[in-house]
Amino acid sequence: xxxxxxxxxxxxxxxxxxxxxxxxxxxxQKLPGSxxxxxxxxxxxxxxxxxxxxxxxxxxxxxxxxxxxxxxxREAKTRRSRxxxxxxxxxxxxxxxxxxxxxxxxxxxxSGKLTAVQDLASGDVVGASLDAECRSxxxxxxxxxxxxxxxxxxxxxxxxxxxxxxxxxxxVSGLKNDQLTVLGAAGIAVAHGDAxxxxxxxxxxxxxxxxxxxxxGRDVIRAGVGIESLEAEIEQWAKPSPALESxxxxxxxxxxxxxxxxxxxxxxxxxxxxxxxxx
Numbered sequence: 001x002x003x004x005x006x007x008x009x010x011x012x013x014x015x016x017x018x019x020x021x022x023x024x025x026x027x028x029q030k031l032p033g034s035x036x037x038x039x040x041x042x043x044x045x046x047x048x049x050x051x052x053x054x055x056x057x058x059x060x061x062x063x064x065x066x067x068x069x070x071x072x073x074r075e076a077k078t079r080r081s082r083x084x085x086x087x088x089x090x091x092x093x094x095x096x097x098x099x100x101x102x103x104x105x106x107x108x109x110x111s112g113k114l115t116a117v118q119d120l121a122s123g124d125v126v127g128a129s130l131d132a133e134c135r136s137x138x139x140x141x142x143x144x145x146x147x148x149x150x151x152x153x154x155x156x157x158x159x160x161x162x163x164x165x166x167x168x169x170x171x172v173s174g175l176k177n178d179q180l181t182v183l184g185a186a187g188i189a190v191a192h193g194d195a196x197x198x199x200x201x202x203x204x205x206x207x208x209x210x211x212x213x214x215x216x217g218r219d220v221i222r223a224g225v226g227i228e229s230l231e232a233e234i235e236q237w238a239k240p241s242p243a244l245e246s247x248x249x250x251x252x253x254x255x256x257x258x259x260x261x262x263x264x265x266x267x268x269x270x271x272x273x274x275x276x277x278x279x
Contacts, residue, residue, distance in 0.1 A: 001196070001254045007204045013053065014060050016219040019208040021049065026202075032194035036109060041102045042202065048095035048209055055091035056216035059084050063223045074225065081224030088220050089234065092213040099206050100241035106199055107247040114195055116187025117163040134164035139174035150179055154186040154255075162187060185253035196254050203247045204258070206240075213237050 008019030023046040026038045066072065066080045120127040138146065138161065153162045162183060165173045170180040188196055214237045221231050240248070 001200055001251050001256050002258065003200060003204060003248055003251060005204070005258055006208065007201045007258065008208045013216060014056065014219040015222060016215040018212050018215040020053075020212070021045070021205045021208060023049065023205070031109075032198055033192060034113070034195060036113075038198075038202075041105050044098040044102050045202070045205060045209065048098055049212065051095055052092060052209070052212050052216055055088050056220065059088035059220045060223055062087075063220060063225075067223065067225055078224075078226035081227045082230070085217075085220050085224060085227055085230055088217060092217060092234075092237070095209070095213065096237075096241070099209055100243050103203065103206055103241055103247050104243035106202060107243055107250060110196075110199055110247065110250055114188055114192040114199075116184045116191060117166045119167065130160070131164040131167055134161045135168060135173040137161070138165060139172075141174075146175065150175075150183060153183055156190060181253055186255055189254050189256050193256055196251065197256055197258065199247070200251050200254075200256075200258055203244065203251060206244055210238055210240060 006019050008021040010017055011020050013020075023042050026042040029038045030036060031038055062084045063081050066077050066084065069077070072080070120131070138149065141149065149158065149161070152158055153165075165175065166180065166184055166187060170177045214234055217234045217237065218231060221227055
């Protein structure tokens with residue numbers, strides 16, 4: 001799945017061009033194909049976005065008053081601009097734990113519940129025997145025939161053989177780990193396609209919140225007096241949390257596409273603002 005495209009709507013906030021997400025659309029919604037309530041996690045994303053926008057608006061008003069105060073020396077304006085920015089930075093930093101926790105919740109659910117196949121029931125001797133026969137058959141094939149079978153399975157064919165392969169380590173079937181990853185991702189696309197796309201949109205939305213914090217922070221710095229050096233302190237805000245990186249890694253092999261078209265302006269902004277680690 002290509003996850004380097006934006007899902008929010010690009011808007012001008014102050015002098016910054018940023019992506020804003022409509023997280024309200026998930027209120028009262030379940031993850032497609034499940035009974036899992038999305039809003040219990042998405043609400044934190046909505047609150048984070050509002051915190052960033054409101055903190056930026058307050059900071060911009062304050063720093064513009066500082067800039068326009070003719071009674072202050074440049075040194076005094078720089079000092080007060082720095083204080084205003086530090087207030088914004090504290091508010092922005094406060095949202096990152098919630099973003100990381102939400103990404104972790106999504107990843108835990110996805111990796112544990114959205115599997116390509118179900119485990120065999122305990123004591124299912126017949127199923128276990130058939131699994132073993134299927135894996136033995138795959139292992140006996142020539143490399144070319146294995147590749148053809150994998151291609152067929154990726155297109156939805158041979159579901160019983162696919163299930164047997166995916167219920168065991170790759171080497172048991174004579175395959176490589178990357179081949180098993182491909183087959184598992186294809187199975188997830190078939191079994192949980194709508195859920196995977198929804199989680200991908202939310203994962204990108206979390207990344208865009210990181211970029212929103214950074215973009216609005218840069219705007220406060222731009223509006224201030226003599227605080228350009230502070231930009232180096234916030235560059236790390238673009239880096240996704242380990243939990244978000246894990247969620248992206250789970251999503252990337254799945255052969256699905258995010259909906260929507262990319263305008264030239266959206267593509268330009270995405271290229272400029274997205275952290276390379278999350279692309």
